[in-house]
Amino acid sequence: MGEFLNANLEFPTVLFTFLLVLVIAYWLIVLLGSADTEALDGGAADGFGGFLGSVGLGGVPATVGLSVLVLVAWFVSLAGATVTEGALLRVAVLVVALVVAWLVTRVLVVPLRRLFPATSGDSRTAFVGRTCVIRTGTVTETFGQAEVTAADGSSAIVQVRQTGTDTFTAGSTAVIYEYDQHGEFFWIVPTPGQRELS
Structure with missing residues (x-):
């Protein structure tokens, strides 16, 4: 357990660990009924949802797309950080984690779009x-x-x-x-x- 915690606090995983904690906290608030899945969308194309749409992650609430992106990036960076040593390789892990997270999220939002009607x-x-x-x-x-x-x-x-x-x-x-x-x-x-x- 200690090794797992240490791995989460090492670069580059620590960047995504912090974001993952925010994502988990947000969804706990949603489950308690204090927020909705469109909180980051702003209801307009020029909001954060518009940015996600411009990189191929639109069609679902921004909070859903962002949550999947952070989760995948965290997992990839954690796996990569455990098998690499050195600052240069860790930077490479960061880049790979972002690219893989974007690709996986882009594939996953395609079927998810059917679950979310247009709300813009x-x-x-x-x-x-x-x-x-x-x-x-x-x-x-x-x-x-x-x-x-x-x-x-x-x-x-x-x-x-x-x-x-x-x-x-x-x-x-x-x-x-x-x-x-x-x-x-x-x-x-x-x-x-x-x-x-x-």
Whole structure:
């Protein structure tokens, strides 16, 4: 047991040991229900999930791809460090561990993609064109929430904004006409019937 601990604290394995501890801690928190598997994704293509996608590891939550990457890199570096001596060979082990981890993770995420539906901006744009019900007392250029029902019947509370001087009150209806990916909110206008009432 002592040799195993020592091997985990030697270069390059120690780099991945630290990351593996963070990964294990994260998944324990997920099991306790205090976090979700999209925490690192940011819900946008330019977040960490976008980086993983750019290196061929996209299509699954970033936390899943990163967890597999760290686990494989840790295992390969541990195995390599136990059979090599010298700083130069240990650096080679680090490079090999990263390459093997990337290749294995890339192969594994292909079947995993089927288990995770798209949750990026594409799913949010599905709300564009749908009618929503205002849930706040007013909607301005900087504030507002509404409830919108998806095609599958599920409902969601979303952030909404308006550019005009239309009056929105709780319970009034509006039409979503655009999604602002940067601000993560929807632009709305009154429904024709609502506009006549106001």
